[in-house]
Amino acid sequence: MFNSQRFTRTILALAVLLGVAWLPRGAPAEETPVRPNIVLILADDLGWGSVGSYGADPKLIRTPNIDRLAKEGRRFTDANTTSSVCSPTRYSVLTGRYCWRTSLKREVLGSFSPLHIDSRRLNMASLLKKHGYRAAAIGKWHLGYGANARTDYTKPLRPGPLEIGFDYHFGVPSNHGDVTGVYVENDRVAGLRSGNLTPRDQAGTNFRGNPFLGLDAPQRVDQQVMPLLTEKAVAWLEKQDSSTPFFLYYTPVTVHNPVTPSAKTKRTSRAGPFGDWIHELEISVGRVLDVLDRKGLARNTLVVFTSDNGGVYTPQRECEQTDAFDAGLKVNGPFRGGKHSVFEGGFRVPFLVRWPGHVPPGTVCDEMLSLADLLATTAAIVGEPLPPHDRAAEDSYNMLPALLGESYQGPLRPDMIVHSADGNFAIRRGPWKWIEGVYHPATKKGALRARADEFKPQLYHLGDGPSERREVGSENPEITRRLSQLLQRYRSQGHSRTESSGSHK
Numbered sequence: 145m146f147n148s149q150r151f152t153r154t155i156l157a158l159a160v161l162l163g164v165a166w167l168p169r170g171a172p173a174e175e176t177p178v179r180p181n182i183v184l185i186l187a188d189d190l191g192w193g194s195v196g197s198y199g200a201d202p203k204l205i206r207t208p209n210i211d212r213l214a215k216e217g218r219r220f221t222d223a224n225t226t227s228s229v230c231s232p233t234r235y236s237v238l239t240g241r242y243c244w245r246t247s248l249k250r251e252v253l254g255s256f257s258p259l260h261i262d263s264r265r266l267n268m269a270s271l272l273k274k275h276g277y278r279a280a281a282i283g284k285w286h287l288g289y290g291a292n293a294r295t296d297y298t299k300p301l302r303p304g305p306l307e308i309g310f311d312y313h314f315g316v317p318s319n320h321g322d323v324t325g326v327y328v329e330n331d332r333v334a335g336l337r338s339g340n341l342t343p344r345d346q347a348g349t350n351f352r353g354n355p356f357l358g359l360d361a362p363q364r365v366d367q368q369v370m371p372l373l374t375e376k377a378v379a380w381l382e383k384q385d386s387s388t389p390f391f392l393y394y395t396p397v398t399v400h401n402p403v404t405p406s407a408k409t410k411r412t413s414r415a416g417p418f419g420d421w422i423h424e425l426e427i428s429v430g431r432v433l434d435v436l437d438r439k440g441l442a443r444n445t446l447v448v449f450t451s452d453n454g455g456v457y458t459p460q461r462e463c464e465q466t467d468a469f470d471a472g473l474k475v476n477g478p479f480r481g482g483k484h485s486v487f488e489g490g491f492r493v494p495f496l497v498r499w500p501g502h503v504p505p506g507t508v509c510d511e512m513l514s515l516a517d518l519l520a521t522t523a524a525i526v527g528e529p530l531p532p533h534d535r536a537a538e539d540s541y542n543m544l545p546a547l548l549g550e551s552y553q554g555p556l557r558p559d560m561i562v563h564s565a566d567g568n569f570a571i572r573r574g575p576w577k578w579i580e581g582v583y584h585p586a587t588k589k590g591a592l593r594a595r596a597d598e599f600k601p602q603l604y605h606l607g608d609g610p611s612e613r614r615e616v617g618s619e620n621p622e623i624t625r626r627l628s629q630l631l632q633r634y635r636s637q638g639h640s641r642t643e644s645s646g647s648h649k
Contacts, residue, residue, distance in 0.1 A: 179275055179389040179526055181445040187425055188284055188400040191455025192492045193477030194422055204415040204473050205422050209430035213449050216505050217498030222512045223450060228483055228490025229565045230452040231286050233515055235260055238267040240519030240540025242561060250567035250584040255318040256295045257288040259303045266536035268522055269309030272391045275526045280312040281305045282377045283395030297324060297359055298339035300331050314376045320397035325356040325363045336361045351402040366404040369397055374428040381435045398425035403464040418468040443500050451493040457482030480612045486564035486579055486598045487612050497547050504549040511546040514560050538639035561634060566591055568598055571631045575607040578627035
């Protein structure tokens with residue numbers, strides 16, 4: 145029997161994979177762009193359970209704009225970051241490569257680190273630039289500037305985002321509340337007046353009490369950062385039209401510490417200031433979606449919403465996230481641990497995808513996905529064959545069939561490597577997760593104490609539940625041996641994808 149729905153989906157998938165536009169019935173070809181616009185929203189420290197579509201209690205927080213993406217698109221339940229801290233994941237998102245293959249094998253880049261992405265390396269911006277896209281990176285950067293061992297913010301910040309393919313950049317250099325205290329626009333500090341520095345003892349301090357750099361430029365005000373980043377993202381989108389496809393890499397500082405909701409969101413949540421901070425992100429996402437609607441661009445725009453790692457969960461000390469948890473907000477949903485940890489709460493994040501007419505609305509996908517897969521998937525969308533797996537996108541798999549809701553044989557990604565802030569590695573294969581239990585030699589004593597239960601070999605079957613409480617290594621020595629060997633092989637060979645796994649074919 146002829147199945148018209150299946151036939152339509154098949155034709156759609158072929159059109160996408162061949163790099164041509166899918167035309168609704170009766171639509172003239174000249175009215176439909178050849179490539180979809182892409183808006184990637186990468187939140188900061190947003191845990192799996194911190195939005196409504198992933199189970200957050202609506203009595204505590206409300207996220208209708210984010211949840212709209214789930215209703216109008218597809219919600220993934222097993223999306224994972226490559227690290228439980230931000231810089232490594234951000235590197236993987238753009239390059240399709242595990243960051244531990246570089247010099248950064250633990251923790252994050254500093255505020256004065258040079259550009260961590262080789263300007264010759266294929267990344268999402270350079271790939272899309274090749275296909276005629278305009279590209280902007282707006283928000284938290286945290287991938288370094290310049291080529292010197294220590295970034296000099298009084299000089300042009302090259303190489304930077306512009307040298308890897310972006311046309312415009314406006315951002316916070318590393319973290320919300322970092323010691324630079326300024327914004328960067330394109331290749332220099334925004335509004336920099338001179339190379340003079342205010343003495344450190346007179347420059348003031350950030351929220352941690354660390355002295356600001358004292359640059360002669362307008363200083364950031366923490367409560368105004370999110371409203372300004374939102375305005376910059378919206379203003380850039382306002383300049384786009386249907387004649388040229390665009391890529392917006394939008395990286396809000398929410399919900400990273402310091403928790404600084406604006407006057408508009410303050411006291412709007414029953415989960416305390418952290419709930420207000422989630423509302424700040426929610427408003428920003430809504431503004432982005434609104435401008436796409438108003439300009440008639442939403443129909444041909446792929447929107448991806450996700451986070452760089454799991455949420456902060458530190459029950460041993462007081463903080464806004466702990467207060468929210470005590471109020472009933474399960475920041476990381478049912479998963480054990482959180483940011484910095486090797487347990488699932490550090491990696492499992494929201495992942496919502498909307499592309500009208502392509503991604504089936506209101507659906508859920510349980511396919512295991514890594515944020516490193518975004519590069520190979522983007523290449524598939526625009527019909528670009530990836531270079532050999534030893535040259536680029538070394539760890540990126542094409543997840544487009546999962547996004548489109550197509551049928552396929554077996555898992556699209558057979559296995560996946562993650563690592564904690566301490567450089568403690570784990571490998572997933574199907575429901576099995578093996579934790580190596582070895583920390584980096586430079587790990588600080590405080591981290592060793594706080595995460596002492598992570599520093600030993602452990603095997604879990606995630607099908608038994610997400611809490612990772614029942615260790616089953618002694619019952620499954622062969623599984624442990626195979627996963628350990630696989631981790632070592634991927635380390636030594638320099639890539640984890642096969643030549644065919646990242647292909648658009």
